[in-house]
Amino acid sequence: xxNIPLFVTIPLCAAFLMPILGRFFKNIPDILANSTNLILxxxxxxxxxxxxxxYKVGGWGAIGGIPIGIYMVLDGFSILMLLIxxxxxxxxxxxxVKYMEKFTDKTKFYxxxxxxxxxxxxxxxxxxxFNLFIFLEIASIASYTLVxxxxxxxxxxxxxKYQVMGSVASGMILLGIAILYSYVGTLNMADAARIIAxxxxxxxxxxxxxxxxxxxxxxxxxxxxxxxxxxxxxxxxAPISAILSGVLxxxxxxxxxxxxxxxxxxxxxxxxxxxxxxxxxxMIAGVLLAxxxxxxxxLLAYCSISQIGYIILGIGLGTPLGILGGLFHLFNHSVFxxxxxxxxxxxxxxxxxxxxxxxxxxxxxxxxxxxxxxIASMSIAGxxxxxxxxSKLIIILACIQTRHFIFAFIAVLxxxxxxxxxxxxxxxxxxxxxxxxxxxxxxxxxxxSIPMIILAVLCCVMGLLLLPQVRxxxxxxxxxxxxNGLEYSKLVLGG
Amino acid sequence: xxxxxxxxxxxxxxxxxxxxxNLIKIIIGLSIMEYATFLFFALVGYKxxxxxxxxxKGFEEVVFVDPLPxxxxxxxxxxxxxxxxxxxxxxxxxYEKYKTFDIRKIKKLKG
Numbered sequence: 001x002x003n004i005p006l007f008v009t010i011p012l013c014a015a016f017l018m019p020i021l022g023r024f025f026k027n028i029p030d031i032l033a034n035s036t037n038l039i040l041x042x043x044x045x046x047x048x049x050x051x052x053x054x055y056k057v058g059g060w061g062a063i064g065g066i067p068i069g070i071y072m073v074l075d076g077f078s079i080l081m082l083l084i085x086x087x088x089x090x091x092x093x094x095x096x097v098k099y100m101e102k103f104t105d106k107t108k109f110y111x112x113x114x115x116x117x118x119x120x121x122x123x124x125x126x127x128x129x130f131n132l133f134i135f136l137e138i139a140s141i142a143s144y145t146l147v148x149x150x151x152x153x154x155x156x157x158x159x160x161k162y163q164v165m166g167s168v169a170s171g172m173i174l175l176g177i178a179i180l181y182s183y184v185g186t187l188n189m190a191d192a193a194r195i196i197a198x199x200x201x202x203x204x205x206x207x208x209x210x211x212x213x214x215x216x217x218x219x220x221x222x223x224x225x226x227x228x229x230x231x232x233x234x235x236x237x238a239p240i241s242a243i244l245s246g247v248l249x250x251x252x253x254x255x256x257x258x259x260x261x262x263x264x265x266x267x268x269x270x271x272x273x274x275x276x277x278x279x280x281x282x283m284i285a286g287v288l289l290a291x292x293x294x295x296x297x298x299l300l301a302y303c304s305i306s307q308i309g310y311i312i313l314g315i316g317l318g319t320p321l322g323i324l325g326g327l328f329h330l331f332n333h334s335v336f337x338x339x340x341x342x343x344x345x346x347x348x349x350x351x352x353x354x355x356x357x358x359x360x361x362x363x364x365x366x367x368x369x370x371x372x373x374x375i376a377s378m379s380i381a382g383x384x385x386x387x388x389x390x391s392k393l394i395i396i397l398a399c400i401q402t403r404h405f406i407f408a409f410i411a412v413l414x415x416x417x418x419x420x421x422x423x424x425x426x427x428x429x430x431x432x433x434x435x436x437x438x439x440x441x442x443x444x445x446x447x448x449s450i451p452m453i454i455l456a457v458l459c460c461v462m463g464l465l466l467l468p469q470v471r472x473x474x475x476x477x478x479x480x481x482x483x484n485g486l487e488y489s490k491l492v493l494g495g
Numbered sequence: 496x497x498x499x500x501x502x503x504x505x506x507x508x509x510x511x512x513x514x515x516x517n518l519i520k521i522i523i524g525l526s527i528m529e530y531a532t533f534l535f536f537a538l539v540g541y542k543x544x545x546x547x548x549x550x551x552k553g554f555e556e557v558v559f560v561d562p563l564p565x566x567x568x569x570x571x572x573x574x575x576x577x578x579x580x581x582x583x584x585x586x587x588x589x590y591e592k593y594k595t596f597d598i599r600k601i602k603k604l605k606g
Binding site for chain 2: 130134137141144145148151152153154156157159160163164167168170171174175178179181182187
């Protein structure tokens, strides 16, 4: 069954219907948003294990071997990303039902949220440079608005900063696409890859790839381009922080960068080293900056920068083992970082503060939040048998296998520092002496605790994804796509 | 040569974003950057002595300009408009909260 376009059309239609229906019925927005994301999640589950499929929009195929229509491509890498996006989005919408009640306009929130999902699904499915840019802008503009959703002074300031940085990044990406178009004369990714492979690499291609590195690097918040992230992610409402940190920076940053570098331009040794060095800087600096924070969400945002470093390091190695580790860590990070942001939202909901120095002893009063947060912390710090341990182990092994001992050392060091970081969180928030009167604090409602429990269970069992039979279905096809690199164009143009 | 001019325009826009201290001037810088990119895109599609790509009798043999970049620029302008509108509305809300457009005085966040 051809369900590829549904990933974009369903959330777009729902986003359009939302303000109209939300005007007349009070409960419709919740039901519509949750059912939409449930359907999308099921669709992404159905797609697991499919071979590479190409959907030609409007039936415009290739004429004389040159594609003239818009292509949407579903391959192993896209399937993995779709699964991540729609899983987290589904759990986050359940959480939003209760959490967003303290804001005035839930209908607009869901509209923007679904637009963001449509944009992200479009980015991973698009087989066309310009459509990738369009979907990226849809997702980004929705996220700028969602960061400013509270319309307090800090939130507006963060949103402005985020949007200026984001627009500069988009400008770089568009300029890169324009220069690439002037060189290859096509926008189709597979066709562009074919032409670049024939003509070989030259200075123009190098310039284009550095423009893309700047543009997508800004969107992914790799270290020298990270300044917007620690402001923007904490300012958004907690469910949105979970989506931004868990999924958005990976989809419009890491996914797009990796897709273009690996499948279109082709990864060279120089770029592999640039990626790894940037990753190492992000890992160390991100975690060191996080250690000094007292605002819980800000701390988590800095931690995201260091974890993105792991993903880029793994993928940047370019060996099958490294790519496997990077992609697996991408999946794991989206699960446990979303969980941690949802935990911080629960604390905010019940206690009313994000300052670690004004909490303490919450574990007794909020057992579900406390325990799920403990699981997520152990997972992110890499304690066996939780999911984070396995992916970090694979990345470190891949570093040693390719004799990059310095990078392996940095990865181990970062893991230890992350452990220290999350011991601090647990010590000040959940254990220790309470700094405030905690008698009246209650556990969060069911709608908020159920998604947290599901994510915590996922943290425990995600290691099973490495079992050979399961790996063959989910992770291996994605690794295969990146490992084969420029084979991509033959597969897409042939199919 | 004319390509270099649009790159120069891009650099002027980037300079505006990086150096100016006023929110509105930053937004203007971003717009200049966007338009430089659009100009470059439109130039990419131009061919010497090309005409509009409409096939009709007597016009089969002439040189056509590439219509694709023009369509892309049109889409790009729409995106640019929405980005600018959103930025300006955020700037207005910031002005209501802080009573200034000067970014040196808008610094509740550490970044």
